[in-house]
Amino acid sequence: MYDINKIYINGEFVTPHGTEVLELFSPVSGEKVSRVVLADEVDTQNAIAAAKTAFQTFRYTDKAERIGYLRKLHDIMAVRKQDLMDVMMEEFGCPRYFTELLISGAVNDFKNMADILENYDFEPTVGRSKVRLQAVGVVGVIIPWNSSNGFIATKVSAAISAGCTCVIKPSELSARQTQLMMEIFHEAGLPKGVVNFVTGKGTVVGAEITRNPDVNKITFTGSTNVGKTIAKGAVDTMKRITLELGGKAPNIILDDADFATAIPQALFACYINSGQACVAATRLLVPQHRLAEVNELAKNAIKNIVKVGLPQENDTTIGPMVTSNHWQTVQNYIRIGIEEDKAELLAGGLGKPEGLENGNFVKATVFTNVSNQMRIAREEIFGPVLCIIPYKDEEDAIAIANDTPFGLGAYITGKDRKRIDYIAERIDAGRVCINGDFHDDLAPFGGFKQSGYGREFGVYGLDAYLEPKAIIG
Numbered sequence: 001m002y003d004i005n006k007i008y009i010n011g012e013f014v015t016p017h018g019t020e021v022l023e024l025f026s027p028v029s030g031e032k033v034s035r036v037v038l039a040d041e042v043d044t045q046n047a048i049a050a051a052k053t054a055f056q057t058f059r060y061t062d063k064a065e066r067i068g069y070l071r072k073l074h075d076i077m078a079v080r081k082q083d084l085m086d087v088m089m090e091e092f093g094c095p096r097y098f099t100e101l102l103i104s105g106a107v108n109d110f111k112n113m114a115d116i117l118e119n120y121d122f123e124p125t126v127g128r129s130k131v132r133l134q135a136v137g138v139v140g141v142i143i144p145w146n147s148s149n150g151f152i153a154t155k156v157s158a159a160i161s162a163g164c165t166c167v168i169k170p171s172e173l174s175a176r177q178t179q180l181m182m183e184i185f186h187e188a189g190l191p192k193g194v195v196n197f198v199t200g201k202g203t204v205v206g207a208e209i210t211r212n213p214d215v216n217k218i219t220f221t222g223s224t225n226v227g228k229t230i231a232k233g234a235v236d237t238m239k240r241i242t243l244e245l246g247g248k249a250p251n252i253i254l255d256d257a258d259f260a261t262a263i264p265q266a267l268f269a270c271y272i273n274s275g276q277a278c279v280a281a282t283r284l285l286v287p288q289h290r291l292a293e294v295n296e297l298a299k300n301a302i303k304n305i306v307k308v309g310l311p312q313e314n315d316t317t318i319g320p321m322v323t324s325n326h327w328q329t330v331q332n333y334i335r336i337g338i339e340e341d342k343a344e345l346l347a348g349g350l351g352k353p354e355g356l357e358n359g360n361f362v363k364a365t366v367f368t369n370v371s372n373q374m375r376i377a378r379e380e381i382f383g384p385v386l387c388i389i390p391y392k393d394e395e396d397a398i399a400i401a402n403d404t405p406f407g408l409g410a411y412i413t414g415k416d417r418k419r420i421d422y423i424a425e426r427i428d429a430g431r432v433c434i435n436g437d438f439h440d441d442l443a444p445f446g447g448f449k450q451s452g453y454g455r456e457f458g459v460y461g462l463d464a465y466l467e468p469k470a471i472i473g
Contacts, residue, residue, distance in 0.1 A: 026359070036175040064120070210230050216240065224245040243453055278409075321383060382448070
């Protein structure tokens with residue numbers, strides 16, 4: 001049993017003013033594993049005050065000093081990479097192969113930002129004027145549980161690069177992961193108040209960050225509904241906002257693709273992070289005349305390649321859902337899919353896989369011959385549920401892909417690059433990934449439509465923490 005009873009404010013580990021205690025359970029065994037003392041509004045106000053004070057000096061630090069902090073954070077995270085991976089697999093249940101990718105990316109975020117900062121011009125000349133790009137101020141960092149420390153690294157590395165200070169509200173479900181990250185930032189020796197951690201509920205800590213006039217910007221990753229609530233609350237004090245929200249990514253397989261490779265690859269694209277990912281390719285669009293072939297390949301892949309199992313095992317594709325409540329949510333969507341008229345349950349279904357009854361495990365589930373108007377094709381399930389949707393031709397595939405309120409990610413597989421580029425240009429999504437390429441940590445990441453606004457990663461991510469001031473004459 002882990003007792004987590006500290007938060008991090010003004011360079012010190014402090015006991016929260018809040019007294020509410022949350023119990024956390026292992027997603028693998030269902031056993032109680034942690035007790036977390038949650039922060040409250042007073043703790044949040046204290047953290048914001050510390051960040052505001054620190055900003056008055058940190059905003060004027062030079063590039064060399066910030067680069068030094070970023071490189072030190074990179075080095076410390078690299079040393080503790082295995083610790084970061086272990087706690088993520090234990091607390092959240094992320095499969096080992098994907099944990100490795102996520103934590104490696106988090107470690108590199110600090111190096112990437114340091115490299116960008118080396119040559120970044122904070123005072124470009126435009127016309128007759130000098131433009132001063134200055135730090136936006138105190139940043140509220142509100143993040144979910146599905147890649148907690150990864151989100152912290154991406155957002156905070158950019159904020160530090162800009163000269164901002166931060167108040168981080170991690171998910172209360174990620175308390176152990178957060179504890180380790182607090183230790184890393186403390187070891188890096190940043191000035192007091194530059195980075196603060198306040199672990200608590202969104203309705204308490206997140207709400208205070210949203211309404212507090214001393215917070216100048218919010219960067220949020222999470223559901224579209226919560227993002228809308230934050231945007232509405234933030235407008236009263238005109239906070240700058242970056243919102244990275246939900247997704248229902250299409251994965252278009254063209255008829256010239258190697259289906260024997262593309263279909264198993266498509267299953268993995270859907271089941272990344274056990275399906276608990278906003279960029280998961282949950283809608284598989286395939287040529288109508290090859291639907292039977294796709295179905296057979298998908299069934300074989302589920303049987304022979306995809307494995308639901310313990311997160312620490314090297315060959316596990318799908319780990320458990322984060323909580324029993326979320327497991328129930330995914331089960332409800334599978335039930336909806338079964339009850340909808342047209343779709344056929346090709347694999348998986350209700351209940352838990354044999355031998356994994358104690359944890360929050362979901363069967364690798366595939367529905368085929370799905371209409372894009374069905375709820376399972378339109379709503380973000382956030383679990384290992386794939387919808388195979390047939391299309392007639394390229395224009396039909398584009399129309400289906402864009403017929404969604406979301407626009408975060410999209411995927412295309414084929415051999416003819418001209419066809420691929422034609423389709424990619426017409427897809428309304430912040431990222432279009434080609435032929436299995438998944439991520440570029442220097443390319444902008446963010447959503448169209450109700451998947452949010454603003455961008456992260458690389459220069460685009462740094463720009464989001466800066467305000468341009470024109471000095472004319």
